[in-house]
Amino acid sequence: MKPKIEQREFEERVKRTQEAMKSEDLDLLFACGNEAEPQYIRYYSNYWPSFELAGVLIPAEGEPTLIIGPESETFAGSVSRISRIRRVLAFRESSEPEYPEARVCTMAEVILEAMNGKAPRRIGIAGSCLISHVVHLALEEALRELENPKLVKADMMAARLRVNKSSAEIACMREAYRITQCAMKKVLDEIRPGMTEEQVRGIAVGAMYREGAEGEAYPCWILAGEGSNLAIGRCRGKVIQPGDLVHIQIGARYEGYASTMGRAVIMGKAKPEQKALIEASLAGQRAVLETAKSGVHVKEVYNAYYQAVKAHGQERHILYGPVHGTGLMEGEFPWIESNSDFLLEEGMTFCTCIYLGDNENGIGVRFEDGFLVTKEGTESFSDYGRELMELEREMRSAE
Numbered sequence: 001m002k003p004k005i006e007q008r009e010f011e012e013r014v015k016r017t018q019e020a021m022k023s024e025d026l027d028l029l030f031a032c033g034n035e036a037e038p039q040y041i042r043y044y045s046n047y048w049p050s051f052e053l054a055g056v057l058i059p060a061e062g063e064p065t066l067i068i069g070p071e072s073e074t075f076a077g078s079v080s081r082i083s084r085i086r087r088v089l090a091f092r093e094s095s096e097p098e099y100p101e102a103r104v105c106t107m108a109e110v111i112l113e114a115m116n117g118k119a120p121r122r123i124g125i126a127g128s129c130l131i132s133h134v135v136h137l138a139l140e141e142a143l144r145e146l147e148n149p150k151l152v153k154a155d156m157m158a159a160r161l162r163v164n165k166s167s168a169e170i171a172c173m174r175e176a177y178r179i180t181q182c183a184m185k186k187v188l189d190e191i192r193p194g195m196t197e198e199q200v201r202g203i204a205v206g207a208m209y210r211e212g213a214e215g216e217a218y219p220c221w222i223l224a225g226e227g228s229n230l231a232i233g234r235c236r237g238k239v240i241q242p243g244d245l246v247h248i249q250i251g252a253r254y255e256g257y258a259s260t261m262g263r264a265v266i267m268g269k270a271k272p273e274q275k276a277l278i279e280a281s282l283a284g285q286r287a288v289l290e291t292a293k294s295g296v297h298v299k300e301v302y303n304a305y306y307q308a309v310k311a312h313g314q315e316r317h318i319l320y321g322p323v324h325g326t327g328l329m330e331g332e333f334p335w336i337e338s339n340s341d342f343l344l345e346e347g348m349t350f351c352t353c354i355y356l357g358d359n360e361n362g363i364g365v366r367f368e369d370g371f372l373v374t375k376e377g378t379e380s381f382s383d384y385g386r387e388l389m390e391l392e393r394e395m396r397s398a399e
Contacts, residue, residue, distance in 0.1 A: 002175065002212070003171035003172050005169070005255060010045070010081040010082075011081075013044060013161070014044060014058055017058055018058065018060055018061065020160075026152060027115065027120035027121050027122055027123065028057060028058070028060070028114065028120040028124070028149075029057070029058040029123070030055060030125055031044060031126040032053065032130055033054055033055070034130060035051070039328040041054045041056055043256075043328055044064060044082065046081045046256065047068070048256070049069075049072065050072070051069075052069030052070075052071065052072050052091050053069060053090075054068055054069075054076075054091060055088075055091065055135070056082065057111065057114040058114075059114050059120075063083075063084055064084070064114070065084045065085070065113065066082040066084065066085045067086055067087075068091055069087065069089075069091040069092040070089065070097075070099045071092075071093070073087060086105045086109075086113070087102065088105055088107060088138065089138075090107065090135045090137070090138035091135065106138070107138045107141065107142035108141070108142035108146060111142055120146065120149045121150065123150070124152045124154025125151055125152070125154055125155070126157070126158035126159075127155065128155055156333070159332065159334075162327055162332070162333075163333065164346075169327065172254055173257045173259065173326075176213075176217070176257045176258065177369075177370055179208055179211040179254060179259065180208065180250060180259040180260065181384050182211045183203075183207035183208045184204070184261045185384055186203055187207075187248060188263075191267075191393075192394070192396040193240050193242045193244070193267050194239060194240065196238065197222040197237065197240070200246075200248070201220050201235050204222075205220065208252040211252070212254065213253060213254055214254060214255070214256075215252075215253045216251065216252065217252055217259055218258070218260070220250040222235055222246060223247040223249075224238045224240040224245075224246045225240070226361075227362055228244075229357040229358060229362055230364060231319055231364070240267060241267070242395060243267060243268045243271070244267045245264055245265075245270075245278075246267060247264055247364055247366060248261075251330055257327060258326060258328065258330040260326070260330045260368050261368060262353070262365075262366035262367055263385050263389070264365035264366070265385075265389040265390075265391055266388075266390045268390065268392060269392075270390050273361045273363065274363060276312060277358050277365050278365055279388060280308075280312035281355075282386060283309065283311065284305045284354045284356075285352045285367045285369070286308070287304040288301055288304065288305050289352065290304070292323075292344055292350075292371070292378050293344065293376060293377040295343060295344065296344050297341075297344075298323075298336045299341070302322065302336055302340065305322040305323075306338075317357055317358050317359075319356075320337065321340065322336065322352060322353060323336035323351065324336070324353050325348070326349050326350060326351045326370050327349055336350070346373055346374055346375055347372070349371070349372050349373070350371055351370050351371070352369055352371065353368050354367045369381060369382045369383060
């Protein structure tokens with residue numbers, strides 16, 4: 001049977017959040033999200049918005065509310081683990097249809113309903129980097145009707161609740177990575193010079209859906225040859241040529257949980273600069289996975305990574321810290337960077353996001369895999385292709 005998050009766990013998430021809210025003196029939490037960043041909405045309700053925005057209201061005591069736009073009521077009702085669902089016009093799609101026939105609520109109405117008729121004093125916002133201007137205006141209007149309660153940034157409060165994963169979450173992450181690793185194997189079997197970046201992406205995405213993915217974890221990218229030194233990118237229509245370094249970044253989403261794998265392959269024999277960048281990245285990844293375990297300070301993990309890359313003479317190509325949290329988003333709190341200050345704990349999940357960009361030669365690589373922190377060390381969710389891959393393959397004929 002495929003793993004999933006049961007109703008009981010969604011209810012426990014709300015209860016843990018309410019306990020944290022009381023310690024922060026919050027009467028109400030407003031979590032918001034969108035199609036690209038559904039993390040808070042998915043965590044509490046299982047709902048993943050399409051076109052429209054979404055929000056969740058959680059009072060310090062009582063039942064939560066899922067807020068949607070005018071068109072998603074049937075869809076939301078079929079997937080939401082929150083039973084109370086309300087439509088608010090400000091959460092409509094960005095083309096802003098007016099929906100004159102639709103019966104919708106105001107933000108003030110849904111807040112008062114969540115609060116059992118009482119005006120809140122302090123409202124925490126989770127997803128403050130995601131809230132749209134239109135939704136914020138609707139919220140400001142509601143505040144004026146509700147005796148001007150204070151807004152408090154509550155992103156970190158909500159994020160900390162998600163850091164240590166449950167056994168069900170870990171099972172879902174393992175499945176997400178199984179899917180992605182199958183897709184990576186398919187890509188490495190079929191990639192050829194003469195293919196476009198998009199065609200290679202198509203191999204990966206097709207394999208993900210065949211294996212049971214609910215979608216991509218993010219818009220996957222393939223970057224070939226010069227210009228592959230993009231820490232974040234999209235396919236650009238380039239045709240893969242013999243001798244190219246190809247930067248591959250793919251990830252599937254399963255039951256809400258994101259996975260990701262980053263690899264670099266050479267279409268032929270590696271040039272010295274290509275080989276140096278790949279070997280340094282692999283050494284940095286090994287250093288992270290061999291150092292991390294429950295009770296270790298993250299500064300030790302960063303230092304091990306940095307020294308491994310420096311030993312290969314590639315430290316000037318480091319752009320950012322080598323590890324970030326992962327779960328409902330491919331990249332989430334917390335990061336391990338040079339200035340990070342916390343201890344690793346059992347049940348934390350991270351990605352070894354080892355990106356090195358050689359801007360002088362216009363090439364970049366990322367070796368990325370998810371892992372679970374354990375008492376003994378780490379459990380990798382994926383490990384296929386952690387090596388210098390030189391693929392001698394004929395040029396694919398044009399179609």
